[in-house]
Amino acid sequence: MTGEQGMSWAPGPVETVDVIAEGPVRALAGLLDIDPPAEALPPLWHWLFHLDRYPQAALGPDGHPRDGHFLPPLPDRRRMFAGARFTAHAPIRIGDEVVKHSALTSVAEKEGRSGRLLFTTVRHRLLRGGELLAVEEQDIVYRSGDAPASAEPPIRPDGKGLRRTDERAFALSADPALLFRFSALTYNAHRIHYDFAYATEVEGHRGLVVHGPLLAVLMAELGRTAQASPEALSFTLRRPVFAGTNATVERTDDGAKVTNEAGETAAVMTFTSGV
Numbered sequence: 001m002t003g004e005q006g007m008s009w010a011p012g013p014v015e016t017v018d019v020i021a022e023g024p025v026r027a028l029a030g031l032l033d034i035d036p037p038a039e040a041l042p043p044l045w046h047w048l049f050h051l052d053r054y055p056q057a058a059l060g061p062d063g064h065p066r067d068g069h070f071l072p073p074l075p076d077r078r079r080m081f082a083g084a085r086f087t088a089h090a091p092i093r094i095g096d097e098v099v100k101h102s103a104l105t106s107v108a109e110k111e112g113r114s115g116r117l118l119f120t121t122v123r124h125r126l127l128r129g130g131e132l133l134a135v136e137e138q139d140i141v142y143r144s145g146d147a148p149a150s151a152e153p154p155i156r157p158d159g160k161g162l163r164r165t166d167e168r169a170f171a172l173s174a175d176p177a178l179l180f181r182f183s184a185l186t187y188n189a190h191r192i193h194y195d196f197a198y199a200t201e202v203e204g205h206r207g208l209v210v211h212g213p214l215l216a217v218l219m220a221e222l223g224r225t226a227q228a229s230p231e232a233l234s235f236t237l238r239r240p241v242f243a244g245t246n247a248t249v250e251r252t253d254d255g256a257k258v259t260n261e262a263g264e265t266a267a268v269m270t271f272t273s274g275v
Helices: 022-032 176-185 196-201 212-224
Strands: 014-019 077-088 097-112 115-128 131-144 161-166 169-173 230-237 247-251 255-259 265-273
Touching: 022 176, 022 212, 077 212, 161 176, 169 212, 212 230, 212 247, 212 255, 212 265
Parallel strands: none
Antiparallel strands: 014 097, 077 131, 077 230, 097 115, 115 131, 161 169, 169 247, 230 265, 247 255, 255 265
């Protein structure tokens, strides 16, 4: 594929195989303070599996791998998870051996205020014995070069954790322990989630960043515990949520949203529910 400014980068599709083990499922249930699912994975819990486990020597200064199959050849690359679309076709059950087929479907290069930006989409197909279980498209944005430190005062990560307030909402005030546990479950070594100095001084954030996938899992959980479980999800991350701030994750008429303590919408999700 060729971006708007001529980048030629076309990695081919890849396949990986993993078994849906009970341990990671129970661990995520513990993080969310809920009972673990008995058989099928809730929406988006497949993110616990098919993880890239690179050698320590292969990591770059941001904690991500320096090189990887779907990592673009962009100098001083910074990665941002922008959103995804997920459709379930059949239950993913604990004990299943699942094949994950991944392919780059789009890439566009643009020039932003802070430097070059590369917008990519990777489509993942999950299969069991040839049966299609789910399709997911992930949107990832890569920025070239460091960002200036935020002019606003830093936010210390002394949050109170995660609490379910009622059937329609979570109160989220993330602390380092919560971010550490989710990073460990998803094998995510990105330093913006645990290294305060790096997050603020190198990547220009106001504090430790709450994982976009964690916000998505919380929004999907609100749909799962409603009258019907979501079969199709679409979500977009609009702005970061920082550890130590008070955010609300709540159901809406057509999905869910995350609102930060300033009243700004940080993430939105829409879903179609089964009957």
